[in-house]
Amino acid sequence: xxxxxxxxxxxxxxxxxxxxxxxxxxxxxxxxxxxxxxxxxxxxxxxxxxxxxxxxxxxxxxxxxxxxxxxxxxxxxxxxxxxxxxxxxxxxxxxxxxxxxxxxxxxxxxxxxxxxxxxxxxxxxxxxxxxxxxxxxxxxxxxxxxxxxxxxxxxxxxxxxxxxxxxxxxxxxxxxxxxxxxxxxxxxxxxxxxxxxxxxxxxxxxxxxxxxxxxxxxxxxxxxxxxxxxxxxxxxxxxxxxxxxxxxxxxxxxxxxxxxxxxxxxxxxxxxxxxxxxxxxxxxxxxxxxxxxxxxxxxxxxxxxxxxxxxxxxxxxxxxxxxxxxxxxxxxxxxxxxxxxxxxxxxxxxxxxxxxxxxxxxxxxxxxxxxxxxxxxxxxxxxxxxxxxxxxxxxxxxxxxxxxxxxxxxxxxxxxxxxxxxxxxxxxxxxxxxxxxxxxxxxxxxxxxxxxxxxxxxxxxxxxxxxxxxxxxxxxxxxxxxxxxxxxxxxxxxxxxxxxxxxxxxxxxxxxxx
Numbered sequence: 024x025x026x027x028x029x030x031x032x033x034x035x036x037x038x039x040x041x042x043x044x045x046x047x048x049x050x051x052x053x054x055x056x057x058x059x060x061x062x063x064x065x066x067x068x069x070x071x072x073x074x075x076x077x078x079x080x081x082x083x084x085x086x087x088x089x090x091x092x093x094x095x096x097x098x099x100x101x102x103x104x105x106x107x108x109x110x111x112x113x114x115x116x117x118x119x120x121x122x123x124x125x126x127x128x129x130x131x132x133x134x135x136x137x138x139x140x141x142x143x144x145x146x147x148x149x150x151x152x153x154x155x156x157x158x159x160x161x162x163x164x165x166x167x168x169x170x171x172x173x174x175x176x177x178x179x180x181x182x183x184x185x186x187x188x189x190x191x192x193x194x195x196x197x198x199x200x201x202x203x204x205x206x207x208x209x210x211x212x213x214x215x216x217x218x219x220x221x222x223x224x225x226x227x228x229x230x231x232x233x234x235x236x237x238x239x240x241x242x243x244x245x246x247x248x249x250x251x252x253x254x255x256x257x258x259x260x261x262x263x264x265x266x267x268x269x270x271x272x273x274x275x276x277x278x279x280x281x282x283x284x285x286x287x288x289x290x291x292x293x294x295x296x297x298x299x300x301x302x303x304x305x306x307x308x309x310x311x312x313x314x315x316x317x318x319x320x321x322x323x324x325x326x327x328x329x330x331x332x333x334x335x336x337x338x339x340x341x342x343x344x345x346x347x348x349x350x351x352x353x354x355x356x357x358x359x360x361x362x363x364x365x366x367x368x369x370x371x372x373x374x375x376x377x378x379x380x381x382x383x384x385x386x387x388x389x390x391x392x393x394x395x396x397x398x399x400x401x402x403x404x405x406x407x408x409x410x411x412x413x414x415x416x417x418x419x420x421x422x423x424x425x426x427x428x429x430x431x432x433x434x435x436x437x438x439x440x441x442x443x444x445x446x447x448x449x450x451x452x453x454x455x456x457x458x459x460x461x462x463x464x465x466x467x468x469x470x471x472x473x474x475x476x477x478x479x480x481x482x483x484x485x486x487x488x489x490x491x492x493x494x495x496x497x498x499x500x501x502x503x504x505x506x507x508x509x510x511x512x513x514x515x516x517x518x519x520x521x522x523x524x525x526x527x528x529x530x531x532x533x534x535x536x537x
Contacts, residue, residue, distance in 0.1 A: 046133075048152040049535055050306055052357070055313030056243070056333070057160035060365040060407060062121045064313060065155055066110040067407040067519045068528060069094065069132060076518025078525035083536035085525075088137045095133040097154070105130035105157050114408060114519065118505045119431075126255055127158040127303070139537050151535060156303050161249040164333070165296045166304070166340035168247055173285040176247070177267035183245070188325055189236055196232035199225065200269055207272075207280060218280050222264055222287075229266035243319055243326050245333045248291060262291055305342060309531050310357045312338075316364040316382055317500060320454070324461050331385050331462065338389040343398035360393055360400045361530050362386045367522045368406035369500045370451055371413060371424040375522075377454040378404040384462060401530050406522040410503035416448055423450040428503035436501050443504060451500060 053061045071078055072092045078084045097104060105128040110121040132153040168176060181200075184193035206221055230251050236244060237252050250257055257263055265287035274281045312334070319330045344356030364382045367375055382402045393400045411428035425448050430436075432443025441447065455461070509517050 046150050046152050048154055049532070050154045050156075050308045051531060052304065052307040052310045053155055053157060053313065054163060054310060054337075055160055055365075056163065056315070057123060058241070058318075059160060059313040059315045061157055061160070061313055062110055062124055063114075064311070064363075064365070064407040064524075065105060065130065065157055066107060066114065066121065067521060067524060068155075069107055069130065070111055071518045071521065071524060072132065072134075072528075074518050076521075078528065080523075080525035081528045082533055083136055084528070088139070088536070090135040090137065092132060092134050095131050095152070097129055097131045099129065103128045105155070114505045115508050118507065120502075120505065124157050124159045125253065127156065127162075127299075129154060129156045131155075134536075136536050153532070158299075158303065159249070159253050159255075161253040162299060163337060164245060164247050164249040166300060167245065167336045168292055169296055169300065169340060173288040174270070174273065176288065178270060180247075180267040181269065184232065188240065188329070189244075192236040192239060193232045196228045199228040200267075203268065203280070204272060218283055221280060222266075222283060225266045225268070225284075226264050240326070240329075241318065241322070243322070243330045243333060245329070245336060250291075250295060257295070261287070262295060265291065300340065304340065306355055307342075307357050308355065309359045309361075310341065311361040311363055311527065311531060312386075313363050313365050314382065314385070315366060316378065316385065317366050317369055320381070320461070321500060327385070327461050331388070334386060335389045338392065343393045343396040345397035356396075356398070358398050359531060360398060361527055362390075362400065362402045363527060364402075364404045366406055366500075367404040368409040368411045368428075368503075369426070370404075370454070371426060372522075373424050374451075374454045375404045377456065377458075381454065381458050381461070384458065403523055403526060403530075405524060405527055407519075407524055408505055409520040409522050410505055414448060416450070425450045428506075431502045431504055434501045441501070447501075449501065 053065055055061050070076065072084060072089070073094070083089050094107060103126065107130055113119050113121045132155070134151045134153060135149055136151065137149065171179075181197075183189055184197055203221065203225065233246050233251050237246055240246075246252060248263070250263060254260075254263055265284045268281055268284055272279075272281050276282060314330070314334070316330075319326045341360075342356050343358070343360065345358055362382060364378050367378065370378060379402055382404065386400075386402065390400055411426040414425050414427045416423045416425045427446055427448045429443065429445065430441035430447050432441060434441045436447075436449070439447070506520060508519070511517060
């Protein structure tokens with residue numbers, strides 16, 4: 024990052040410090056790849072705090088020390104407000120999951136609380152402004168590009184595209200890239216219109232590959248640039264007209280295709296990635312990283328290894344460190360990071376400890392850097408909104424720890440197709456106790472089929488409403504509808520049920536509210 028950007032970050036931090044004197048502010052980053060549950064986490068956290076949800080492990084809330092909690096206007100009028108009311112209506116009225124994030128938004132929760140310490144009650148404010156930012160998970164991937172040059176990024180992109188997981192999706196783009204040299208041989212190398220045409224054709228082929236790979240691989244792959252996957256208001260702009268080139272096209276000629284692509288790559292970093300980092304990530308105090316670990320486990324060892332690599336790369340862009348007010352005047356540091364495996368309600372609680380151990384192993388490399396920088400971190404399995412309840416079903420004399428809920432309309436499991444109305448009981452299977460084999464390097468396992476998951480876990484599903492009992496195999500998860508909630512006399516939905524949301528809030532906010 025350039026010195027000019029560091030100065031702007033320092034200036035913003037000084038401005039934040041001045042405003043914090045009137046109302047202390049904590050900036051919480053809610054980070055995660057696409058479909059990790061960022062919007063749901065923010066919505067449920069706000070709803071439970073505001074409406075007196077059951078948060079026994081969130082000490083300030085459980086003991087009644089939080090007097091009032093309300094959403095207030097955000098000081099930054101240029102960033103859209105997080106659509107909290109719409110998301111809660113989706114969850115509680117229509118009982119559907121909110122749509123994925125497609126743009127940056129933010130929300131401020133103003134809290135009044137009573138401190139436990141007499142000194143703090145006397146000399147410090149009893150107010151706290153909690154600022155939360157939501158943004159598309161695809162944009163998060165771009166942070167990995169900040170310290171890369173164009174040649175490095177091109178080489179890494181081709182290396183990834185040639186891996187077995189991506190070859191079938193990238194073959195058209197790779198074939199086109201191999202033919203670029205021939206196009207340049209038959210055209211004038213320095214002719215700007217010709218180069219622009221080739222650049223657009225190359226970009227279109229590259230973008231088509233990214234979109235196909237994203238559809239097939241989900242949110243786990245480190246596919247960059249992220250704005251190519253979710254361009255927002257940059258659709259069809261010159262800022263998104265570049266692509267990797269084979270290394271044999273490398274040239275120092277300023278009129279070459281390579282130079283054109285390199286300039287646009289650097290412009291993309293400087294005009295899109297750096298401002299995104301500067302305005303959001305460089306000003307964070309706390310961070311939660313949400314991970315859809317169950318979906319990755321269900322995909323197999325290759326996806327899990329890929330997810331580990333992606334998270335490790337993304338965390339390199341963060342600024343961890345211990346909390347020290349004088350240093351934070353100009354260089355704010357993230358002193359607490361929570362890694363959370365979401366959708367824990369898709370597993371029986373007897374498997375939650377295994378899920379957390381797998382999560383610990385997944386973030387091991389990233390956590391080493393956090394510890395060395397002096398930041399505190401924790402891992403836990405959570406469900407910001409609990410969509411299932413637990414039950415024990417006896418099938419052929421065997422007691423199965425199971426889940427009961429209403430699958431989303433259109434979901435299927437084996438021969439069963441769900442209508443979004445009927446309840447269904449599901450034995451989701453047990454996570455493996457020996458999971459180290461799941462973390463083999465990608466290159467060592469991509470050529471073989473892994474049967475580990477099928478051997479160590481099994482899935483059995485039993486329809487509550489329709490006998491006879493049916494067993495389903497292998498392991499699969501289905502999406503359940505948000506639960507139906509009772510409402511107060513005023514018509515307000517009671518607090519959303521959850522798993523360990525209170526523990527997450529205590530880790531992230533508890534020390535600030537003491």
